[in-house]
Amino acid sequence: MNRMTLKSANDLFNQGKFENAREIYSRIRSQGTKNYEIVKQLGKIALFSNHFKEAENFLKEAIILEPKKEEPKILLTEVFYRQDKFQEVVSLLQQIGKEEEVKRFKSFKGILPNQIKGDVEFTKIDFIKTDPLPIIKLKVNEDKVVNFFIDTGAAETILDKKFAEDLGVEIFFSRKGTFAGGKKASVQFGKINSITLGEFTIKNLPVVILPVRHFSELVFGGTEVDGIIGTTLFYHFITTMDYVEGELILRRKNKTNLSKIDQEIKEKKMFEIPFWMAGDHYIVAWGRVNKSKPLLFFVDTGLAGGGFTCPESTIKEAGIDLLTDQASVGVGGGGKVQTIPFIVDKLSLGAVVEYNIRGVFTGGTSLNEVLGFQIGGIISHMFFRKYALTFDFIKMRLILQKKTSASNISIK
Known part of the structure; x- marks a missing residue:
């Protein structure tokens, strides 16, 4: 050899x-x-x-x-x-x-985890809010109606700590997790009977428990949130986040729905971008920042009000100017994080290109160390704001349909 x-x-x-x-x-x-x-x-x-x-x-x-x-x-x-x-x-x-x-x-012995129930091929759930991140209404354990926000930077469905206590969720173990800016926080692991999204009920869910309600004031202007929908639930469906219409669409993963999507791609000239998934939720795809070389981006939709964040190496590679005079304190899963804003002149994911995208620099641990390969940045919410973004975990592709000009974006 x-x-x-x-x-x-x-x-x-x-x-x-x-x-x-x-x-x-x-x-x-x-x-x-x-x-x-x-x-x-x-x-x-x-x-x-x-x-x-x-x-x-x-x-x-x-x-x-x-x-x-x-x-x-x-x-x-x-x-x-x-x-x-x-x-x-x-x-x-x-x-x-x-x-x-x-x-x-x-504890899942004898039961099917993430079991999908419902007599439909797909369901649509309206966003209560689209900005700074999409929020939807759903049911937990078939009776508690609550608001969750959507964030592919999360893996398993996340419940707020106090909400989980009120539900009596059994905790099996806990450990330290790493969040924005390299911050650490305790993460607990449990399971719940079900959540219902539109006309689908997903039974026997593993869940993560974290403080979530503090995002209600700090991020969502007082709209109470009790949890987060992450990538683990997404990959049990063909999932679309339609930022323009303001809705989440969940389709069963089968040949019929896949054929319909393939036909739509041809008719509506949508963009297809191959992706890979590392770990339990790290969806990665190729893009560029300004005139940089091709970089691998983590598709994490949960950067509230922002479209991009990256390590210092990409700041230098792309010639990004940090607006240090506008530095502020933001909030992530691990607590408060110092953020320095910047503007990306040109940001692309596959063949999809957007201009003047707001980003933030937080420093902290590089994802390279977590994943074992180079990550050039995280591409997020504001980049996708003019699109319907579909995650197809069968053919391992992102599908983007541009639906409107910036001036026509609906606000919820």
């Missing part, structure tokens, strides 16, 4: 060029090489693409080659988790000694 070739594949992976890396890893493997690093990386890339059987096979092979290594076991838990195969997750967590997490997943 050529060590330089393996190094070049690893370098491509670290740059976020997953398909290029996969080609080299596969070529080396086809030469009969049995190498832990190669099959583990092939498993990881397959997971990022939601190619579950392929990911499972590679990661199981990696475990056979290096039984004491934790990483392929952790990746394999994610493969099973995304498919709601929680009892397979239990076995792997036990192998790596994560007993506190085992208890929560064991």
Whole structure:
């Protein structure tokens, strides 16, 4: 095996060029090489693409080659988790000694997690507010009508801590989480019976518990919010956030709905942008800032009132001027964060281009350290404000339909 070739594949992976890396890893493997690093990386890339059987096979092979290594076991838990195969997750967590997490997943034995009920193919839920982030009304446990905001920067559905206490949600374990600006906060993990969005009820949900109600005043001008809808719920549907019409559309993941969307793409000349998903919710796709080289962006819709944030390396790469005289204190999941605004002259995601997008710089821990590959920034709310944004986790693509000029945007 050529060590330089393996190094070049690893370098491509670290740059976020997953398909290029996969080609080299596969070529080396086809030469009969049995190498832990190669099959583990092939498993990881397959997971990022939601190619579950392929990911499972590679990661199981990696475990056979290096039984004491934790990483392929952790990746394999994610493969099973995304498919709601929680009892397979239990076995792997036990192998790596994560007993506190085992208890929560064991509690789903004999029931189907994230079970979708409803006699419809799709449902629409109006936004109560669209700015600074979309808020929808939903039911928790079939009787509590509450407001949640939408944020793909979250993974599992999040309940406010006090709201969860009032519901009597069982807490299985807690740990520290990292939020905007690198802030840390305690995160609790539980489950609820159901949530109802429009005409769909999703039963047996794993949930995260955090203080959320403080966003009501600080972010939403007094509109009370009791939770957050994140990416985990989104990927159980073909999900559209229509910022212009002010509605969330959930479609069942099936061939009929997929065919209808493919037809709409042709008729309405929508944009298709491939994406990958790392970890439990990191949707990443290629874009550019100003005249930068291509950069991989995390599609996190939860930057209230903003369209972009990035590390210092991108500030320099894109020649962005920070408006330091306008620095202020914002709020994230971990508490207060200092924010410095800036304006991006030109921001693109795939072939979609927008101009004069407001951004904020918060510093803190780079996502590179969390994900193991380079992230150029987070693209968010105001970039998508003129569009209907669809997440298709079957074909792993974002679909954007531009619906109006800026002057015609409806405000809710």
